[in-house]
Each structure stands twice: as structure tokens, then as C-alpha cells.
Amino acid sequence: MSHDKGVRRSLRDVIDELIERTNSIIMRMRIVEQRNNNITTKMNSIEETSMEEAKESKAFTKSIESKMKSHDERLLCMENMLKDISKKINNAATKAEIKGIEQTLRLYSPVNSQFVTKSELKKELKTLLNKKQNAK
Numbered sequence: 001m002s003h004d005k006g007v008r009r010s011l012r013d014v015i016d017e018l019i020e021r022t023n024s025i026i027m028r029m030r031i032v033e034q035r036n037n038n039i040t041t042k043m044n045s046i047e048e049t050s051m052e053e054a055k056e057s058k059a060f061t062k063s064i065e066s067k068m069k070s071h072d073e074r075l076l077c078m079e080n081m082l083k084d085i086s087k088k089i090n091n092a093a094t095k096a097e098i099k100g101i102e103q104t105l106r107l108y109s110p111v112n113s114q115f116v117t118k119s120e121l122k123k124e125l126k127t128l129l130n131k132k133q134n135a136k
Contacts, residue, residue, distance in 0.1 A: 093101075114123070
């Protein structure tokens with residue numbers, strides 16, 4: 001029986017050793033599973049963050065495109081306005097033309113000119129004709 005006790009003891013020792021190793025392996029597996037879960041959670045968080053940043057980036061890009069389109073339209077409008085102003089400037093009278101018009105107006109100005117009536121003109125013309133005929 002002593003031999004049976006030794007075999008049982010060693011069998012018991014082997015079983016205890018196997019149970020201890022199994023428990024150790026299970027603990028390590030739980031730790032690995034926990035790490036795996038933590039990594040998965042972090043990856044999901046990173047994925048969500050990157051998706052939100054992509055959405056924000058798209059919105060920002062659309063905003064910039066919209067602003068650029070608006071600026072393009074405003075520039076086109078300004079170009080058209082500048083063309084109109086240029087045409088008006090080209091059609092405007094020059095300084096020399098204005099001086100000429102001023103001189104013409106001064107000539108016809110009633111303040112500077114003397115006007116005669118019809119009868120005075122006829123009388124003056126008759127006088128001039130008489131002088132001309134007498135001179136002959």
C-alpha cells in the first residue's frame with residue numbers, strides 16, 4: 001500500500017500541477033482577452049473620431065468651395081462693372097472738348113452778346129446798301 005500511496009500522491013501532484021497550469025493559462029487568456037477588448041474599443045473610438053473628422057473636413061471643403069464660387073462671381077461682377085466704367089470714361093468728353101463748348105457758350109451768351117431786332121437789322125442793312133451804292 002505504501003506504493004499505492006506514493007503513486008496516488010504523485011498522481012495527485014500531477015493533477016494539482018495540471019489544474020494549476022490550466023488556471024494560469026485561463027488567467028493569461030483572460031488578460032489577453034481584456035487587452036484585445038481594450039484594443040478593439042480604442043480602435044472603434046479612433047475609427048469614429050476619424051469618421052467625424054472626415055465629415056468635418058468634407059463640410060469645411062464644401063464651405064471653402066462655396067466661398068470660392070462666391071468670390072469668383074463677385075470678381076466677374078467687378079470685371080463687368082470696370083468694363084462699363086471704362087466705356088463711360090471713353091465716351092466722356094475730354095477737357096479740351098469741354099473748353100471748346102465753354103467758348104461756344106460764351107459766344108452765344110446773352111450777357112456778352114448784343115442782339116438786334118428785325119427792324120433794326122433791316123434798317124442797318126438798308127444803310128449798308130445805300131453806302132455801297134453811293135460808293136460806286
